[in-house]
Amino acid sequence: MSSKKPSPIKSSLxxxxxxxxxxxxxxxxxxxxxxxxxxxxxxxxxxxxxxxNPEAVKILNKGLLHHYxxxxxxxxxxxNLCPPIPGRADxxxxxxxxxxxxxxxxxxxxxxxxxxxxxxGASCIYPILGVTEYGWNxxxxxxxxxxIQSSQQIVDxxxxxxxxxxxxxxxxxxxxxxxxxxxxxxxxxxxxxxxFHASIEDAQRGTKRKVQNLSGKKVKTPExxxxxxxxxxxxxxxxxKFITNMVRESEKFAKNCYWFSTLVSKQSNLNGIYKTLDxxxxxxxxxxxxxxxxxxxxxxxxxxxxxxxxKEWKLTRWADKKPSKK
Numbered sequence: 001m002s003s004k005k006p007s008p009i010k011s012s013l014x015x016x017x018x019x020x021x022x023x024x025x026x027x028x029x030x031x032x033x034x035x036x037x038x039x040x041x042x043x044x045x046x047x048x049x050x051x052x053n054p055e056a057v058k059i060l061n062k063g064l065l066h067h068y069x070x071x072x073x074x075x076x077x078x079x080n081l082c083p084p085i086p087g088r089a090d091x092x093x094x095x096x097x098x099x100x101x102x103x104x105x106x107x108x109x110x111x112x113x114x115x116x117x118x119x120x121g122a123s124c125i126y127p128i129l130g131v132t133e134y135g136w137n138x139x140x141x142x143x144x145x146x147x148i149q150s151s152q153q154i155v156d157x158x159x160x161x162x163x164x165x166x167x168x169x170x171x172x173x174x175x176x177x178x179x180x181x182x183x184x185x186x187x188x189x190x191x192x193x194x195x196f197h198a199s200i201e202d203a204q205r206g207t208k209r210k211v212q213n214l215s216g217k218k219v220k221t222p223e224x225x226x227x228x229x230x231x232x233x234x235x236x237x238x239x240x241k242f243i244t245n246m247v248r249e250s251e252k253f254a255k256n257c258y259w260f261s262t263l264v265s266k267q268s269n270l271n272g273i274y275k276t277l278d279x280x281x282x283x284x285x286x287x288x289x290x291x292x293x294x295x296x297x298x299x300x301x302x303x304x305x306x307x308x309x310x311k312e313w314k315l316t317r318w319a320d321k322k323p324s325k326k
């Protein structure tokens with residue numbers, strides 16, 4: 001095995017990602033002193049954090065949010081999914097770029113943009129990043145009332161998030177947009193990190209591989225290094241069926257949203273997703289490659305709006321409103 005130290009720049013991350021450079025652990029410890037007990041030399045002799053330890057990962061992420069995004073109060077139950085901040089930030093930045101491509105080269109910011117986070121979870125991570133980076137407004141939906149309560153507490157505890165994020169409970173676990181979006185709602189983008197395991201056994205196998213990659217340890221029943229309760233990780237049919245259902249429902253709200261999108265963790269699912277999008281007559285489909293560390297992923301985004309409808313949407317919602325000169 002090579003003894004060469006890893007590159008100080010995480011080149012696979014988005015150019016605007018605040019964590020492209022290696023973590024400044026001393027600065028992060030100042031932001032969150034709890035982190036100090038989890039900082040130890042890695043195999044290269046550099047200070048690092050044990051990414052196979054769920055507690056260490058959560059405390060590291062608290063430090064990242066405080067130091068880089070000004071979020072001082074971020075907590076949620078330990079059994080809930082703890083998101084990797086750099087990867088989640090990349091999703092938001094890529095969606096901002098997608099908006100820019102369709103807005104005359106300018107990213108629409110502030111109250112011009114409303115984003116729906118499908119499955120906001122207990123950590124409220126996508127709304128936090130979208131608000132702090134671009135000033136967007138968010139709707140966070142979830143099937144778990146406890147997760148919504150946790151995210152609401154995070155919003156209430158951080159003044160910078162006030163009046164920017166609202167939550168809606170999905171009462172039917174089989175629905176995604178039904179019961180969340182009304183016919184009057186206008187949403188510029190949706191984001192989603194879908195449950196990608198078809199069973200809890202699949203989740204455990206995936207975690208075993210992840211722990212071995214991160215630490216070199218072989219364990220029979222590893223802790224999920226990013227935690228996660230059942231509904232955050234597992235759904236009947238796995239990622240493929242969840243996204244198929246999402247596409248099918250999105251067609252019913254074709255005029256309510258400009259860009260629908262989702263993460264797709266398994267490349268083998270792409271062909272099935274493309275066929276479903278074609279079946280429901282998506283007008284435009286984009287696939288955006290992402291990569292963080294040793295993991296590659298991608299975003300699939302689609303719209304049902306015609307070119308004329310896209311133009312009208314941009315002019316009525318995103319255009320700078322300036323008084324006309326006489």
